[in-house]
Every structure is written in structure tokens, then in C-alpha cells.
Amino acid sequence: MKYRVLIDANDEKGLVHKVSSVFFNYDLNILSNSEFVDKESNKFFMRSVVDGDVDKNELSNAIAEVLPKNSSVKVIEPKKKNIIIMATKELHALGDILVRHEAGELEANILGVVSNYDALEPFVSKFNIPYITVSHEGLERAEHETKIIEAINSFEDVDYIVLAKYMRILTPRFVEAFEDKIINIHHSFLPAFIGANPYKQAYDRGVKIIGATAHFVNNNLDEGPIIAQDTIHVNHAHSWRDMQKNGRDVEKVVLSRALKLALEDRIFIYANRTVIF
């Protein structure tokens, strides 16, 4: 049996030794191993992939026993996670995820797509993935969000909600309901150009580089822990619409990269930052 072991603990001398002792005692093979200690906050992070014959809960308990109190241990059996994608009208980021899914690149089941428009339904339906349109027209934000939550809850065991250019602001109620589960792509190099139409903002500021940021949404829309970022060069000849077009290539790659990291249990969230192994 192969397991991913994720440990998040207060640091103290001997943690690697103690955890590796447990692996050794259970005769487990360590396939890969990464650790990081944040000196400033005295926090220890470890991700190991181990292989061997042991019960998942037994292993988890054995590790917990050698760790300081208040530590977190997760022993995860690698399997496909369930994701829901939210989008508005733009196809590129959603399309990239669907093609990767089709190509077997993602450890994921796509349960469905939820959108405030029906614009992407013809595309999504090609892939036999349920598409739920929840129009915001004529609805208060709270009402609309209630319906969105209902749509999401119509699926079971949702591991991640991927905002693939979902262009509506989410309320704290929504965000709290899916803590550490919402991954957003923001179409700028955060924290530059927070808010609406970042490409227009970037153009007006005369930047020579634009970027995209994938992050968890745990609070305000553009302020959660960053998972991945990338940038491309632009020049004076690019109008803001050109920047937007070119930016889409970065957006889709960064979002898909972040999603993969999440699906492979490589991300620790901590102090509004991420540790990524």
C-alpha cells in the first residue's frame, strides 16, 4: 500500500528521527521525503510517500504518538479527488482542465461545472459533465450564493472547488463553508492590481510584465494563500485587450499547475502562506 503522510507540527529536536523510526518499525519504504522548518514560527512540515503493508489508521496513530501535542497528521491513500469547477463566460481555463482530465493528467473526477451563465454549457456537455447554470439576474448576492451553494451541495464528497475565471465576488459565508477547498485563478500578479479588470490597470500603469496567481480563497477574494504564480513580458504595443489575450495562456497554466499540486496533496496552508513539496 502506498500512502502520502503529511505532518504539520511545532518544531522540536528529533522529529525526523522519531517519524522515520515509525516508518522503519513498520518496515515501510520511503519513496520520497521532504521537510521544512520555518525557524521564525518554529513550525515543522513533512511530506513522505511511503510504501508497505500497514493499516492507514494504525500508521496515523503511531505517528501522532511521537509528535508534540496539537500536531496534525494526515495519512492519505492516493486516489482521485472530486472537484467542481466554477466559471463564468471564458473558456480557456476551464477548457484546459477538461482537456487535461481527458488526457488522464489529473487525479480527479470532475463532478460538474457551475456557472452564472449558460455560455459554456455547449462546450462542457461535449465531455458528459453536468453543467448547472445559476443565473444571478434579478437576485441579491446572498440569494444567488445560496443557490450556488445548493448547486454545489447537489454533488457529494467535494474535495476542491476550482474557480476557473468565475467572475463574481464570493461572500465570507461561501468561503467559510468551503475552507481551504477553493482554488482561484486571479488574472494578475498578486498583490498588484487587486480588484476589477487588472489588465486595464496593468496597461494604465505601463507595466512590462503581466502575470497570474493561483491561490486559495479563504477570506477576501484576492488575499488567500498563494499556490503558484507566473509572468510573461509585454510591451508598449500591447493594448489591454492584447494583454488579456496573452494573459490567458499564463492563467490556464498557473491554475492547472496549482490544481495538480492540490490533487497530489503537496500543499500545506499556514499563516496565509503555502508550503509546497
Add this chain to the structure above:
Amino acid sequence: MKYRVLIDANDEKGLVHKVSSVFFNYDLNILSNSEFVDKESNKFFMRSVVDGDVDKNELSNAIAEVLPKNSSVKVIEPKKKNIIIMATKELHALGDILVRHEAGELEANILGVVSNYDALEPFVSKFNIPYITVSHEGLERAEHETKIIEAINSFEDVDYIVLAKYMRILTPRFVEAFEDKIINIHHSFLPAFIGANPYKQAYDRGVKIIGATAHFVNNNLDEGPIIAQDTIHVNHAHSWRDMQKNGRDVEKVVLSRALKLALEDRIFIYANRTVIF
């Protein structure tokens, strides 16, 4: 004779034709030619390098005659420009410029280095470049700046002032005195992390990319027209001091790149943006 011709005009039909007619009539060879029209503001920019036997002023007047009123024409004979470098205590950006100068990479005479500390004097004196320390200790900002301006004005025909990690804020008085002549390197990807200690800010925000921005200083410190930017990837294992160390490599490369563009008369400033050929 080789000339760089820089034209900045309101756009109208036939400008390329009219300007190239002048070149043709003077039997000039066009070595390179770039144009850009900003549709939004109806502005036309052109930079040509021409070769031939013509008087500089005559050429300039002939071009001005075919352009709309209020156009700007510069006919520049390529030669070394005079620069002053300002720095505080960090060596990397200043050192990079001095080594490039030594290697003959820059079309520049370095008139002198002005600093608020004497920390870099031993290094600069190796290169037989005057070093003027203007300590800010015990001085009001205005008093200090008056002395800095005096130091700069002790040199003649200054074309550019390069802020190679000069860590003091400049007042509008200073900036206005050297309009379009001050090039600064800001140690972040502007407009993210404006202000003090951007690496600490970047670390706290948990970014996965850091950058540097070279820009003209025409107003507030971090808000002038951007000339060049670049970025590098960082990760959770980088403390803010690591980011600072790695960031220096980007800072020095971006500043030197911007300086070269300025020395080669490749930059138009316009609406707080730059057009770069």
C-alpha cells in the same frame, strides 16, 4: 554621419511617407526603423537610425516641417552620455554598472558617484571615479537634498542620474530639477509592494515570484514610467533575506538593461508609460 532620429507627434495619415521622403531627399540610408501608433491617444512615435551626409540641424528642421504642429523631433549624434550614479550601501547594482563600463558595454562616461554613506568609496575609488559622500546625519531632508543637488551640479552636462539602490526618498523639488533624467531600480515588481522593505512585504504575502522594476522618477518615488521589469521564482524555503539576496541578481540586470536603453535613446516617455524601440 550616423544619427538617431526620434519623433513624437500627433498621428495623421502619411507620417511615415513624409518622414521617409525627407530621408530619401537627403539620400540617407535607413539602418533601422521602428514606428508605433497609440490608437487610443492618436500619438505617433518613430525612431530611425540613418546614415548619410547631412547637417544635424538641417535634418531636424526638414523633418519638423513635414510634421504636425507641436510635434517633437530629436536628431541625436550617438556619443557617450554623462551619468551620475547615486547609491547608499549596497554594492551589487553600482558594481554591475562599473564593470559594464569597464568592459566597454555602456555608451557612458561615469562622472561620479554620490552617496549618503562612505561605505562604497573604497570600491568606487578603484575605478578612479569621483565619490562624494553627502551624509544625511543631523540634517533635515530639505537641507540634505540641497547638498545632494550641489554635489550633482558640481558635475557638468549630466544626462542621467542613476539611482542604484539609493535608499532615500526624493522630494518633488529634486525630481522636477531633473525631469526625465532619473532612473531608479525598485526592488519589487511594481506596483506590488510599494514602499519600504518590499522583500519583507513579499515574504509576508507568501508570493511565489519576486521581481524588480526600473523606472523614471518623475513624481512619487515608485510611480514613474516603467522601463524594464523582470521576475524570478521563489518558494516557501526562502526567508525574506534569501529573497533579498536572490532579488539582487534581478535588480542589477534590470537596472543595467534600462540604463542601456536610455543611453541608446530608445525610450519615449508618454502618459506615465514608455514606448521602447
Add this chain to the structure above:
Amino acid sequence: MKYRVLIDANDEKGLVHKVSSVFFNYDLNILSNSEFVDKESNKFFMRSVVDGDVDKNELSNAIAEVLPKNSSVKVIEPKKKNIIIMATKELHALGDILVRHEAGELEANILGVVSNYDALEPFVSKFNIPYITVSHEGLERAEHETKIIEAINSFEDVDYIVLAKYMRILTPRFVEAFEDKIINIHHSFLPAFIGANPYKQAYDRGVKIIGATAHFVNNNLDEGPIIAQDTIHVNHAHSWRDMQKNGRDVEKVVLSRALKLALEDRIFIYANRTVIF
């Protein structure tokens, strides 16, 4: 009427003037204009986008008249070009093109997909695009290629053939039949790792960067004029299969970028190189 004007001529004094005179005489508005002179070979390249009321052939003839003999002038009315995609078993590059097409990002009609396997048919058929399987099993290379050419010729007015990871070597006969029309993505940074399994070669050499190259196929498979290249960093922890997985993201982006350049008539082919405006 909007036209793209592409000129390829032996350089001589006054070409810009002469061509812009023609535009001026026809009262055309120049929307964008790029020139390049290759000093070494004395060649002049120009691409203009002009807007105005003129007959295409008349404009073409008027320009040809002012150019040296043996020059090439193309006046192109922007419209969707017809492309055929060839693939083998990998989905990522083909999928990226199909999604971009669906999103309206490409100035192209996709006439069909031709493959030596039926593996990608289920995917392609979702998009109502004809899929022709031409198995190479039991066939000599020449026989197989004859059938491939028949499949391609079953479509009309083919502008470009895009090899989206088509993993069979093409013979000179094929290549000559579609000169300057075949765009290939090679899964390495050419000219490194020419030939089979470049990721394995890259791994064996211990490189720290991998790349992809989009190029025209005018002769030997990996030796035509390069259109676009890009690279990503890898490290010791990447097996060659990891490199292959990560490399796919570069491959698809580079191929799509090259295809766009071709569709927008931005590429001149010359001396086994490309000039790209």
C-alpha cells in the same frame, strides 16, 4: 478594407519611402508597420497593416512597381485559414488547439484531423471535426504516406498542416508537396536532442532546462526554420517521464503560439530562418 501587406525584397535606399508613397497615394491608413533589414544578406522585409478603399490586386501591382526586380509582394485580406492537424496518440497539443478554436482565439477553420491511430477520435469527434485514421500497420513508409497525402487532399484549400505531436518521420516527397505549410512541434530545445525520445536524451545528459521548438518542416524533420521556442527548469528529481509530463505544457503553448503567428501572416521564411513581426 483592411489588408496585410508583406514585402520581401533585396534592400536598396528608399524602399520605405517608395512603399509608403504608394500607401499615401491610395489614401491608405497605416495601422501598423514593421521593417527589418538583414545587412549580411542585404534583404529587406516589411509587414504593414493598412486600411482604405483600394482593390487588392491594384495595390499589389502598384507596390511591385516601386520594388526591385525579383521582390515578393503579398497583399492579404485577413480571413480564416484552413488547417489540418496531424497527431498520433497524445492529446495535449491537439486539445489545446481545439479549445482555442472553440474559444474563437484562432483565425482558422479546422478542416480535419489525420492520425495514424484512432486513439484521439473520441475526443475530436466531440467537436464535430472529421477524423481520418490512416494506420501505418503493415504498410511501407511510402505506401502509408501516399495514403496520408490522399487523406489531406480530400480536403480543399489547405493553408497549413499542423503536426501536433505526429510521431512519424515524413519523407522529402511529403515535405515538398506542402512547402512552407507544415508546422511541427519538436519536444526539445532544438538543435539539442534531435531525433527519438529527446526527454530521455535530456535526462541522460543531466540538463537543468528542457524546451520545445515549433518550426516549419521543409526538409529533414528537425531542421526547418524555427518559429518559436520556450524552456522550463527541471532538476535532478525529475525522471525523464516527469520531464515529458512537464514538457507537454511547453509544447502545447509553443505550438499554439507558432500557429497564431502563421495564421496572422506574421512570418517570413528566409535562409532557413524566420523573420517574425
Add this chain to the structure above:
Amino acid sequence: MKYRVLIDANDEKGLVHKVSSVFFNYDLNILSNSEFVDKESNKFFMRSVVDGDVDKNELSNAIAEVLPKNSSVKVIEPKKKNIIIMATKELHALGDILVRHEAGELEANILGVVSNYDALEPFVSKFNIPYITVSHEGLERAEHETKIIEAINSFEDVDYIVLAKYMRILTPRFVEAFEDKIINIHHSFLPAFIGANPYKQAYDRGVKIIGATAHFVNNNLDEGPIIAQDTIHVNHAHSWRDMQKNGRDVEKVVLSRALKLALEDRIFIYANRTVIF
């Protein structure tokens, strides 16, 4: 006391456990820890930085005892390493190292510079670093190299020889005399453009990207284990001399990066590859 512990062993179950037990028994604090297992060859690599009160040799022996036979253990006290720089006529790479040294960025003493020309002596002498010119004029390659080796051997305890654009081919005799100690910067993205004038080769091939490669020289000049690589974009407007100029910025950054990794004992050499922590 702080130590860097470098382990290179055949992999077997429990190695992390066994080594961390030693650290634990000596009451050492693990400041950072990286491991990598190369499955294909069954090799285990580990680099730990530990802090505590223990004798260096005692620690080394204690670790060796728990490892399989034929393992390599190095316990290194961090201190400045002694380097010699070899150059020919180009200043940029050498200059970058000297400025970094001056800025305190390098854990190194620069013992001297050895060159086949005196061109760089005026620059190097500014820094009070010995400069030895060993002209190759009128000498057979073997004779010249004997003199170079004598010049190098006039310094004591040389840890690394840095070829900062030393443009002469080294013989196997030289290379064997300084195994795993010679770091070279090759002015191309290896293995593309091996041999003379890679920028000319790159230009002729019409590439859209150029690069630089820092590597150990253990055999043929361009074939040793790669430490670091980077690339930049170029276009049709770049002559090969422009590529050369722009390439210098990459060369110097990549060489300095590789040198730092070596000075910080972060590199394992293995099967003509490097593992870098």
C-alpha cells in the same frame, strides 16, 4: 558547531532513520535536511545542516557506521573555500565574481587569476588579487598547459578552479589533475552548439532562444555534469554579435549561481549528472 553533512550511498530501507538517529544521539539540531533517491540506480543522497556540540571526525565515523559499505560521508565545517579564476579576454564573468566577492556574497577567497593574456590584469589588480599571465604564444598545447598547472600550483589548497570564459581547450591531463574541481561556463544551452562560436552557430540555426550552461569539466570540454542553465529570448533582429552581447548577462549569472552552489557544498556529482540541494 555547525556542520554540513553530505551522504552518498546505495539506497536501502531505513537510511533516513539511521542517519537521523545518529543526529539524535549526539543531540544535534537539524537546521535543514534534503534527501533524494534515484530509483533507477538505487542511489541515496542526503544533505543535512546540523548544529551542536560534537567532534567532526567522530560524527563522520558514527554516520559511516550506520551506512552500507562503499558509502561516502562528508562532514564539512562551513568556511571560505579557495578559488582560482581562469579567464582569457572577456571581463563580464570574471568581473561579476569579483564584485560579488567584494560585496561579501561568496564564501570564497580568490587566490588569483590565471590567464593566457594580460588584458584583464589592470582590472584584476584593482582588487589586489594576484594575476598571472601565461601566454600560449609560441608554445605547444602541452607546454602551455604545464605552465598553467605550475601557475595554479603556486597557490595552496585550491578548492575550485573557475573557468570564467577561459577560451582554451583543456587536455585530459589537466582535467584529471583537478577532478570535480573545475567549473566552466559554456556560452550556449548545452548540448546544443558544442564547440567554437556557439552564438554564430545559434544565429545560423535561427534559434529564438539562447542560453548558457555552467558545468564541471571532467572530461571533454563541453560534456561534464551540468550544474546550472538559463536561457533568454532572441529574435531575427539580433545579429550573432547581439546574441553574444545579450548572452553575456546570462553567462555571468549562471556561472555565479553555479559557483555559489559549489561553495555551499550543495552539489553531488553522479553518473555525469548533478544532484543539487
